[in-house]
Amino acid sequence: MRPFGYAAPASLAEAVEALAAGGPGTRVLAGGTTLYDLMKLGVERPTAVVDIHHLAELSGFDTTGRDELVLGAGARLADLAEDPVLRRDCPALAESLAKAASQQLRNSATAGGSLLQRTRCGYFRGGPPYPCNKRRPGSGCAARDGTDRGHAVLGTSESCVAAYPGDWAVALLAFDARLDLLGPGGPRTIPLSALHREPGDTPQHEHTLADGELIVRIRVPVTATGRGSAFHKIRDRESFAFALASAAVAVRLGRRGTVQDCRIALGGLATRPWRAHEAERTLLGEELTERSALLAGETALAGARPGTHNGFKVALGIRTVADALRTAGRRAAS
Amino acid sequence: MSTGIKHGALFATTVEVACTVNGRPVLLLLDPRESLLDVVRERLELTGTKKGCDQGQCGACTVHLDGRRVLACLTPAVHARDADVLTIEGLADPDGTPHPVQQAFIDQDALQCGYCTPGQIMSAVACIAEGHAGDDDQIREYLSGNLCRCGAYPGILAAVRQAARATAEG
Ligand SMILES: Cc1cc2nc3c(=O)[nH]c(=O)nc-3n(C[C@H](O)[C@H](O)[C@H](O)COP(=O)(O)OP(=O)(O)OC[C@H]3O[C@@H](n4cnc5c(N)ncnc54)[C@H](O)[C@@H]3O)c2cc1C
Ligand code: SF4
Ligand code: FES
Ligand code: FES
Numbered sequence: 001m002r003p004f005g006y007a008a009p010a011s012l013a014e015a016v017e018a019l020a021a022g023g024p025g026t027r028v029l030a031g032g033t034t035l036y037d038l039m040k041l042g043v044e045r046p047t048a049v050v051d052i053h054h055l056a057e058l059s060g061f062d063t064t065g066r067d068e069l070v071l072g073a074g075a076r077l078a079d080l081a082e083d084p085v086l087r088r089d090c091p092a093l094a095e096s097l098a099k100a101a102s103q104q105l106r107n108s109a110t111a112g113g114s115l116l117q118r119t120r121c122g123y124f125r126g127g128p129p130y131p132c133n134k135r136r137p138g139s140g141c142a143a144r145d146g147t148d149r150g151h152a153v154l155g156t157s158e159s160c161v162a163a164y165p166g167d168w169a170v171a172l173l174a175f176d177a178r179l180d181l182l183g184p185g186g187p188r189t190i191p192l193s194a195l196h197r198e199p200g201d202t203p204q205h206e207h208t209l210a211d212g213e214l215i216v217r218i219r220v221p222v223t224a225t226g227r228g229s230a231f232h233k234i235r236d237r238e239s240f241a242f243a244l245a246s247a248a249v250a251v252r253l254g255r256r257g258t259v260q261d262c263r264i265a266l267g268g269l270a271t272r273p274w275r276a277h278e279a280e281r282t283l284l285g286e287e288l289t290e291r292s293a294l295l296a297g298e299t300a301l302a303g304a305r306p307g308t309h310n311g312f313k314v315a316l317g318i319r320t321v322a323d324a325l326r327t328a329g330r331r332a333a334s
Numbered sequence: 335m336s337t338g339i340k341h342g343a344l345f346a347t348t349v350e351v352a353c354t355v356n357g358r359p360v361l362l363l364l365d366p367r368e369s370l371l372d373v374v375r376e377r378l379e380l381t382g383t384k385k386g387c388d389q390g391q392c393g394a395c396t397v398h399l400d401g402r403r404v405l406a407c408l409t410p411a412v413h414a415r416d417a418d419v420l421t422i423e424g425l426a427d428p429d430g431t432p433h434p435v436q437q438a439f440i441d442q443d444a445l446q447c448g449y450c451t452p453g454q455i456m457s458a459v460a461c462i463a464e465g466h467a468g469d470d471d472q473i474r475e476y477l478s479g480n481l482c483r484c485g486a487y488p489g490i491l492a493a494v495r496q497a498a499r500a501t502a503e504g
Contacts, residue, residue, distance in 0.1 A: 001367045003347055003365075003367065004345075004347075004366065004367070005344070005345025005346060005347060006345060006346050006347070006349055006366035006412060007344050007345050007346070008349075008412070008415070018344055018345075021344055022344075022345060029410070031408075032408060032409065032410050032413070033390060033405075033408050036369075036408055036409075036410050037389055037390055037408055039367075040369075040388065040389075041389075048345045049366065051410075051412065051413075053413060054413075054415070078402075101479070102393065102478055102479020102480075103403060103457075103460070103461070103464070103466070103476050103479055104393060104396055104403045104404050104405045104457065104479045105390060105405060105408070105479065107399075107402045107403060107404050108404050108405070108408065108409065238478075239474070239475050239478035240478040240479050
């Protein structure tokens with residue numbers, strides 16, 4: 001690992017100032033379970049690091065509000081996963097956290113850092129002799145003619161087919177979460193849907209934050225639909241593994257059992273957290289049945305472009321959506 | 335904009351960190367690149383904490399930081415600032431009596447090569463304290479971050495069950 005300058009500012013305001021002072025090679029350090037891991041592998045090579053992990057200003061969260069959940073970017077995933085309000089009123093959010101990583105990692109990992117975790121593509125992590133456009137722009141993509149079993153089938157490009165690996169962002173996306181940011185240009189708020197980029201020709205650019213900009217908090221509108229939600233995650237082993245496919249879904253049912261509101265977001269299948277709006281529309285006004293749930297799954301995966309070894313993800317994705325809808329429907333009806 | 339930071343001195347390449355390790359006050363001059371795992375093993379010579387993968391994937395390096403279990407390999411050592419670090423060496427009573435979880439691992443023969451065991455035990459102690467050892471399924475789920483290459487899982491499960499019950503009857 002190459003040497004870097006380390007700063008542990010005493011406040012959020014100082015952190016923003018330190019990020020600006022550090023210049024382009026400066027990175028934010030939260031739990032470090034992505035950043036420090038990738039620094040040890042030589043993928044991330046910051047010249048300076050601004051540590052925010054100790055800032056109490058960032059680590060609080062409040063789930064008691066009537067209109068929105070307010071979650072500090074520094075809140076630990078383990079604490080959020082245990083929150084009784086989240087578990088009752090929005091089980092998909094709590095489940096996405098409880099099913100992510102391991103308890104040790106969730107004790108370190110943060111709500112903000114989780115959103116910006118980087119792909120688990122083995123060529124990206126392993127590096128030379130394999131080419132990787134995300135790691136070295138223009139060098140090529142080893143996965144496209146290599147082992148792409150874990151890779152994405154949605155949102156891919158000629159340059160990169162790496163899957164976005166996280167769970168939390170997928171669940172938040174289904175609930176129209178927004179992010180409060182603070183940077184050198186002052187504060188602004190963006191929808192979470194505007195945070196992640198598809199790879200296109202520039203897979204090295206994964207998000208839309210400006211240089212030196214921090215995520216301060218996540219805000220999630222409270223909706224009655226939350227109670228009828230579920231996060232379903234399919235992995236190679238039962239626990240402590242990234243998603244091959246995941247679905248965060250929510251439904252609200254009317255008096256006759258027809259779907260009044262519906263949210264579907266996918267993980268493990270796409271290059272970024274993926275909202276399936278068209279699939280949601282197929283269910284509106286319909287009864288939630290085995291048939292309609294599968295149709296929603298098929299619609300969500302309609303644009304899938306599998307590679308060599310990941311064709312199974314299309315059928316898996318369809319069924320993951322359908323199964324998640326069944327659980328959500330049961331919760332919505334009870 | 336003035337917040338009183340001296341920019342020249344802002345980014346340090348050595349960091350002074352005070353913490354306690356197994357109850358003992360320790361003052362460290364750290365290179366911010368160092369992991370808590372390497373500091374504990376190489377500098378403090380507490381080699382009970384093991385390095386399996388060094389990438390967060392096996393749990394062999396599990397220690398407690400301010401009472402919570404974390405992976406020492408993915409914890410920058412600077413994150414121990416002002417914290418209490420507990421490693422496997424600090425678990426037994428000062429008079430040498432094993433911690434109930436250690437005793438349960440002995441009773442249930444919950445290891446073969448033993449490489450994963452310190453991490454398993456540190457994880458299990460926290461798992462019970464968190465209230466995540468209510469039944470076998472919950473124990474399996476909340477210990478899933480600790481892999482065992484020897485496949486000693488049935489014994490590990492039995493040991494955690496025994497220790498959780500003893501704690502509950504406490
Ligand atoms: C073995 C292993 C298994 C895992 N399994 C899963 C899994 O199953 N599901 C899952 O979802 N995740 C999984 N993870 C990923 C884990 O959840 C993330 O590494 C973690 O959430 C990142 O949070 P952090 O606080 O450690 O971030 P850091 O590593 O500190 O930071 C991550 C990135 O976010 C940036 N950043 C952090 N905070 C902010 C902020 N407030 N504002 C702006 N930028 C910021 C950093 O600069 C960095 O680029 C796993 C990780 C490991 C190592
Ligand atoms: S899929 Fe993306 S991250 Fe993986 S090798 Fe190709 S360019 Fe690199
Ligand atoms: S050595 Fe830390 S998790 Fe494997
Ligand atoms: S006892 Fe050998 S790895 Fe667990």
